Amino acid sequence: MENLQYPVGRFTYQPSDEAQRRSYVETIRNLPGQMRQAAGALSDAQLGQPYRPGGWTARQVIHHVADSHLNAYVRFKLILTEDNPTIKPYDEKAWAELADTRHTPPEASLLILEGLHARWASLLENIRGEQWRRTGFHPEQRREISLDEFLALYNWHCRHHLEHVRLVLKTKR
Numbered sequence: 001m002e003n004l005q006y007p008v009g010r011f012t013y014q015p016s017d018e019a020q021r022r023s024y025v026e027t028i029r030n031l032p033g034q035m036r037q038a039a040g041a042l043s044d045a046q047l048g049q050p051y052r053p054g055g056w057t058a059r060q061v062i063h064h065v066a067d068s069h070l071n072a073y074v075r076f077k078l079i080l081t082e083d084n085p086t087i088k089p090y091d092e093k094a095w096a097e098l099a100d101t102r103h104t105p106p107e108a109s110l111l112i113l114e115g116l117h118a119r120w121a122s123l124l125e126n127i128r129g130e131q132w133r134r135t136g137f138h139p140e141q142r143r144e145i146s147l148d149e150f151l152a153l154y155n156w157h158c159r160h161h162l163e164h165v166r167l168v169l170k171t172k173r
Contacts, residue, residue, distance in 0.1 A: 004052035007163040024155035029121040032113040063101040066109035
């Protein structure tokens with residue numbers, strides 16, 4: 001079950017250098033096309049299929065990525081423009097149960113991801129040196145998190161959920 005829940009492994013943070021950050025930005029830049037390709041290969045039945053027992057459906061995963069990355073983009077902008085802002089948490093499980101996530105065609109979120117990731121990648125490419133050490137306070141984790149760690153986290157998040165959609169693709173239905 002661990003391999004289905006964390007198909008690319010659990011997130012662990014190691015401080016990044018410039019080359020690693022460029023690789024992470026490319027992951028963010030490329031996710032919309034990769035997600036569109038994976039989603040486009042799913043049948044209607046597969047969109048309603050969970051990637052693992054008790055997991056979200058492929059449709060919910062796609063919409064979750066858009067929801068999560070909208071929040072992430074705002075977090076990056078807040079951290080870049082405010083001193084150690086408090087990060088607004090949200091209940092991702094509750095969001096995944098809302099009607100727009102359960103019933104809306106994935107195309108709506110794929111369009112969001114395309115525009116959002118183009119802007120996000122542009123923002124990330126222009127963060128320099130000490131800016132990567134800027135932090136936001138995450139009240140659920142009760143600690144400060146740097147932009148460098150957030151970038152590593154969302155690099156993982158892209159790969160993690162893309163693989164969930166691909167897991168559904170591998171099943172027969």
